Amino acid sequence: MKISLDVVLKDRPGQLVKLLEPISQKGGNIISIVHLRETVKEGRVPVHVSFEIKDSSTLEEILEEIEKRDIWVSKVGELSHKERYTMVLVGHIVDTDLRDTIDLIHEVEGAVVADVGLTMPDPDMESSARIVIDVHREVLENVLERVDEIARKKDLLVIRPLGV
Amino acid sequence: MDLQIIGFGVIGQGFAEVLARKAAFFKERHDLEFNVVSITDITGTAHDPAGLDLVEALRVMEREGAVIGYPGAEKMSGVDAVREVEADLVVEMTPSNIETGEPGLSHMKTAFKEGKHVVTSNKAPLALRYRELVEMADSKGVHFKFEASVGGAMPIINLARENLSGDEVTGISGILNGTTNYILTRMKKEGLPIDTVLREAKELGIAETDPTYDLEGIDTASKLVILANAIMGTDASYKDVKVEGIRRVTPEAVKLAAEDGYVIKLVGEVADHHMEVSPRLVPKNHPLNVDGVLNVAQLKADVAGEITVVGKGAGRVETQSAILSDLIGIAKKTA
Numbered sequence A: 001m002k003i004s005l006d007v008v009l010k011d012r013p014g015q016l017v018k019l020l021e022p023i024s025q026k027g028g029n030i031i032s033i034v035h036l037r038e039t040v041k042e043g044r045v046p047v048h049v050s051f052e053i054k055d056s057s058t059l060e061e062i063l064e065e066i067e068k069r070d071i072w073v074s075k076v077g078e079l080s081h082k083e084r085y086t087m088v089l090v091g092h093i094v095d096t097d098l099r100d101t102i103d104l105i106h107e108v109e110g111a112v113v114a115d116v117g118l119t120m121p122d123p124d125m126e127s128s129a130r131i132v133i134d135v136h137r138e139v140l141e142n143v144l145e146r147v148d149e150i151a152r153k154k155d156l157l158v159i160r161p162l163g164v
Numbered sequence B: 001m002d003l004q005i006i007g008f009g010v011i012g013q014g015f016a017e018v019l020a021r022k023a024a025f026f027k028e029r030h031d032l033e034f035n036v037v038s039i040t041d042i043t044g045t046a047h048d049p050a051g052l053d054l055v056e057a058l059r060v061m062e063r064e065g066a067v068i069g070y071p072g073a074e075k076m077s078g079v080d081a082v083r084e085v086e087a088d089l090v091v092e093m094t095p096s097n098i099e100t101g102e103p104g105l106s107h108m109k110t111a112f113k114e115g116k117h118v119v120t121s122n123k124a125p126l127a128l129r130y131r132e133l134v135e136m137a138d139s140k141g142v143h144f145k146f147e148a149s150v151g152g153a154m155p156i157i158n159l160a161r162e163n164l165s166g167d168e169v170t171g172i173s174g175i176l177n178g179t180t181n182y183i184l185t186r187m188k189k190e191g192l193p194i195d196t197v198l199r200e201a202k203e204l205g206i207a208e209t210d211p212t213y214d215l216e217g218i219d220t221a222s223k224l225v226i227l228a229n230a231i232m233g234t235d236a237s238y239k240d241v242k243v244e245g246i247r248r249v250t251p252e253a254v255k256l257a258a259e260d261g262y263v264i265k266l267v268g269e270v271a272d273h274h275m276e277v278s279p280r281l282v283p284k285n286h287p288l289n290v291d292g293v294l295n296v297a298q299l300k301a302d303v304a305g306e307i308t309v310v311g312k313g314a315g316r317v318e319t320q321s322a323i324l325s326d327l328i329g330i331a332k333k334t335a
């Protein structure tokens, strides 16, 4: 089963390891970690982690161990189903290696590029592409960050859907 | 109530026209009488404590194109008019200069110093120095209202502050620039590139000769900041907004979006203290999908839920609806 876990960590070195250790010790497979650094409040950082484990009794054991380590769990549940997000890109999409763009998105755990539509009006002009990505809500932040990075590096315009 | 008009262009003249035309209605419906004691444009000031003849002033503009042509008008600046002419309220309708906020900023500050209320359609001073202006008006005990500075006829600021006064507004999103909305709409309908549509919009008078601020998203950012400051209590300048305009949007991008059920719109959005203006994919059946020169704004309110307002974002006459609402609001409070 896939688990989505929100915790609050002290903003200090070594805290993340304290969180991840119990998960891997119980054979859990980390899918993604989102560190909400910009929302540090009173020396605490919210962290989201999703992972895959065998069953719910394993989850109980993991949670018990995490709480013993003085980590505050704010939310826990099964990872949501994947949702589909469409984006449109404008720029020199082919010249800046579309294959590489897709690979870079795939590097984000749990993100799958489900469809790509490309239109090139003229080799000298900017082309446009529609990219459809399947991803869990919880991991969406990571994908958006990655797409932003790619866009900056390759000078692409990213047109995101409303609300994300 | 004695009024001073500063800025006598499209909006200033539209104001004079509506004020003259609806005088009987204001008297009958609201028991209010407005007397314009001065009118200023760049050429000078016409003033008369007994009240100027608005129909004559409009005739002068048609004939000579300058306020200085009004009988007895002098070479008096806006700031001097605010200092020297006795009045209760200044209606400020000079051009929006987003670099400096002038001349509006000086007109407004001088009015506050003189203990005069201000109603304005000029967004630049508000997008640059919101908090300072509001605090100055407060400290002088005068009213300061600016519904017309965002979204023309679309009622949004007064709606949020008065009708939703028990709500906390946690997010705002909207299309706040009619020119770019027109351009994106034509691109979608005709499959044309932006340059072609822009040329057409200039010919129709929908786009200004220099449409940079519209296309780059700066006009939208200015309005977004005014909304965030006025409705959500932030203290931001338009420079705090992350801005991407529509210049790079291609007809192919518009088509690719449409194939998946989306339209591309230039959206201004405030959410979680993050302010952004950028072209976005809006689902076809979403309330923000309005076409042509229309403006739209959606508020997320903690009690009411989502509220959406649509209206004409500009126009000589339409914008007067917002100016009148502010004016009558102040007149009633101070009567």
Ligand SMILES: NC(=O)c1ccc[n+]([C@@H]2O[C@H](COP(=O)([O-])OP(=O)(O)OC[C@H]3O[C@@H](n4cnc5c(N)ncnc54)[C@H](OP(=O)(O)O)[C@@H]3O)[C@@H](O)[C@H]2O)c1
Binding pocket: B006, B007, B008, B009, B010, B011, B012, B040, B041, B042, B043, B066, B077, B078, B093, B094, B095, B096, B103, B121, B122, B123, B124, B148, B149, B152, B313, B314, B315, B316, B319
């Ligand atoms: N047009 C719309 O639909 C609309 C809608 C909402 C808000 N607004 C805002 O309303 C304001 C007025 O717009 P508009 O379309 O009426 O502009 P406009 O036609 O250019 O008129 C501006 C007026 O201000 C005068 N002026 C310029 N500098 C001045 C100064 N230093 N002192 C005194 N007067 C001065 C101009 O005089 P001269 O003509 O002699 O230069 C002119 O009479 C702008 O801030 C605009 O952003 C416009």
